[in-house]
Amino acid sequence: MQTVDSLNRLGTETAFEVLARANALAAQGHSMINLGIGQPDFPTPPHIVEAGIKALRDGHHGYTPANGIPELREAVAAELESRAGRPLDPDRVLIVPGGKVTMFFAITAFGEPGAEIIYPNPSFPIYESLINYTGAKPVPLMLKEEDGFGFKAEDILSLITEQTRLIVLNSPANPTGGVVAPEEIERLAEGLEQHPQVAVLCDEIYSRILYGDHKHASLLAYPSLSERIILLDGWSKTYAMTGWRLGYSYWPESLVAKMTRLAVNSYSCVNAAAQHAGLAALTGPQDEVERMRQAFDQRRKAIVSGLNRIEGISCVEPGGAFYAFPNISATGYTAKQLEEGLLEQAGVAAIAGTSFGANGEGFLRLSYANSLENIERALERIENYLAEPRTSRSASA
Ligand SMILES: Cc1ncc(COP(=O)(O)O)c(C=O)c1O
Secondary structure: OOOOHHHHHOOOOHHHHHHHHHHHHHHOOOOOEEOOOOOOOOOOOHHHHHHHHHHHHOOOOOOOOOOOOHHHHHHHHHHHHHHHOOOOOHHHEEEEOOHHHHHHHHHHHHOOOOOEEEEEEOOOHHHHHHHHHHOOEEEEEEOOHHHOOOOOHHHHHOOOOOOEEEEEEEOOOOOOOOOOOHHHHHHHHHHHOOOOOOEEEEEOOOOOOEOOOOOOOOHHHOHHHHHHEEEEEEOOOOOOOHHHOOEEEEOOHHHHHHHHHHHHHHOOOOOHHHHHHHHHHHHOOOHHHHHHHHHHHHHHHHHHHHHHHOOOOEOOOOOEOOEEOOEOHHHOOOHHHHHHHHHHHHOEEOEEHHHHOHHHOOEEEEEOOOOHHHHHHHHHHHHHHHHOOHHHOOOOO
16 A cells, blocks of 8 residues: 655654653553643633533524634634724635644645744654755754744744745744743844745644743734734633644735635534534633633742752743743753653653654754642642663663
8 A cells, every 4th residue: 555655754743742652651550740742731721611512502503604604703813903903804714623733734834845834843743853854954043042932023034935825824833832022022023024925834732821020922913014924823822722632823814715615625624513612612701711820820930940849850930821831951961861750650741842843853852731739739749750870770761
């Protein structure tokens, strides 16, 4: 049987593999604290769940329009207006089964052999995977610890060539929690005026999970770029709805029909009841979103100060999302060795920085979407693990 070669170039998301291994170890009776997978540990707020149930009871059992139900697209346009600072067109909104689908559509729309796509490194592994899948050349934008893992406009602009078709941006970022300063977004918007052939995929899935003085700035706020910006967001992280598989995107006018056609060719439309739940999420009370954000903030402070107390580890303060990305290079372990050692011997699931790109060597991603108590226990386990002499273990490490 011969399949296409591009399939062999697809990468994966290690977080799912670590989750499976952590669950298997827990099923064998091992005590396991999961700081691996990136999803809120809270349930979906009850009024959203009720709206989904009501939609089923009310008979929303059939197909919906491929681009999403009109009232949901209107609610998304209204939601994005505060980010854009101007009225937006609901007909440019596409409701998709999860934020990842926007990524797939955007990268496959621009990637092909000979094209270059700029993406942050380290970053969500699916960007690089999809760029490789299309045959385009992945051009890494190296994120630096000393910049708090935010990027400077100049760093991106200097990577643009005649072949650049797409730039992928993510702020607040996975896996680093880095947030890009609004003035850099402004500089980038100005610089992009010189490169009219380049589109930008703005992955803003963590835009409402921000801490301290950090502010979210979006390229969507620049009308002159409007025909080149693809905005990715959704319900998964903000409303603790990862399992509902629901996301939204805002597209250049010239791409809406093509992307809707991709939807028709792949999944027809998004689950109807989930769309009604998503509508309740956007139009209903937002207090649960704030409550979750505050809980994440408390845990963020606990994990960062706890990590910085451990010998060999240092951690910059993440400005958004729910990930800490400590530097572990002084421990003497590679990222993968420490991931394996912590998982198999210390009972802590965390992800090697290299799962997010080669530039993640020397770092570990810890998701703090877990209780304060578990975070404290995990920190203790990490500290004890590192305190043991390596030679005394039968470690794979
Ligand atoms: C940066 C980033 N973008 C997109 C997604 C995908 O979100 P969804 O679960 O809605 O597909 C994730 C999920 O972890 C993410 O971290």
